[in-house]
């Protein structure tokens with residue numbers, strides 16, 4: 287039976303040239319029909335028409351800057367410097383006062399990693415098989431103990447991984463953080479489009495959609511009452527991180543300190559690019575505004591590849607996507623979100639062909655549209671603070687299993703980082719010709735977040751005399 291909603295939906299789809307989405311209507315049962323209609327209801331047709339008009343039927347919109355300058359940045363923190371000690375004190379005060387919460391974006395599809403589950407559930411511990419979520423939770427437990435505070439953890443998920451993420455936390459008892467301190471909230475989804483701008487079906491009753499990018503955190507935080515919850519808890523500062531950065535220092539006190547000292551609205555860590563064409567965005571000042579230029583735009587701005595007389599990149603400030611955002615800034619950005627630029631990615635998107643056969647394309651066949659959190663930087667009135675970091679112990683993004691930015695690269699990087707701690711307490715670490723540890727190493731961040739803490743606690747630790755080393759949250763050996 288044709289329902290009124292179906293008629294309306296059919297007319298709406300036809301009007302926007304997307305009538306093919308109901309091609310298999312006759313084969314669907316009631317529940318599937320309801321699901322499909324519900325999904326179509328979530329589509330912002332005005333937005334999608336604008337995006338396909340701008341990006342598919344015309345030349346993509348491009349900004350061109352006439353004057354670009356390197357971003358001013360605070361040099362890497364060295365505790366010998368008075369400004370670093372002052373920032374530490376300010377950050378510790380903010381933590382003790384309960385002003386800080388955590389904003390984790392974990393709504394992505396993780397397609398490159400190809401793991402069957404939310405990316406945060408990936409068993410990254412080389413020995414313990416502990417998940418990325420558990421490592422982050424152990425960092426939180428460490429900080430809560432140290433500063434006698436609660437760090438509410440706001441986790442952005444999407445339609446695609448919400449149920450599995452909630453179930454994972456439930457199964458693990460919320461990692462001892464208290465269910466009331468872990469809040470999941472959902473970002474919006476947008477339809478994927480084929481190369482002619484048509485929406486795609488991934489099943490007879492389901493459109494192919496993707497989460498609206500980590501920039502989707504701006505509306506999602508406000509619309510899901512996260513900003514309000516933070517305010518009610520006395521929190522004005524959110525430490526933003528991405529689930530696939532295993533090493534990330536969550537709520538880093540020195541970083542928070544600089545942010546609050548500058549009364550900044552948004553801050554960024556930046557790392558030295560390791561090659562002019564490294565595939566990371568670069569923080570710059572463009573025509574007077576703070577921007578992150580994507581690596582795909584490097585050829586538009588060849589000055590970004592320039593080095594100085596000493597061979598150092600002038601535009602060195604790579605973007606590891608570690609930010610601090612003021613709650614009030616997110617609320618202010620909510621009003622600006624409609625002006626955020628969208629970014630387009632050419633992707634392989636599985637779809638149903640006209641006969642209803644599922645096709646897994648070998649080549650990119652369509653586009654995903656996303657917004658990015660770093661685009662908020664241009665709107666900042668106070669700050670932004672940019673703090674230089676080294677990569678070791680700060681930035682190990684996990685995008686795929688091997689190659690660059692991979693699980694294997696992260697195991698090696700963290701192995702080297704922790705090997706240095708072990709050697710400092712007299713534990714020999716065999717190494718290969720490149721200096722990489724020839725054993726597997728992992729140290730719980732609940733036991734020690736920093737080298738100093740590790741050295742302090744070393745006497746309470748069980749350290750196997752040889753072979754792999756895995757130290758648990760209480761200093762126990764897991765190897």
Ligand code: UTP
Pocket residue numbers: 391392393394395396397398399405442473496497498499500502527528529530656685
């Ligand atoms: P990536 O851009 O690396 O995407 O996300 P991804 O989904 O993890 O992986 P691919 O590209 O499909 O292989 C960086 C961070 O931003 C989050 C991810 O969960 C990850 O923590 N993210 C990304 C979102 O929360 N929502 C999005 O829409 C996109």
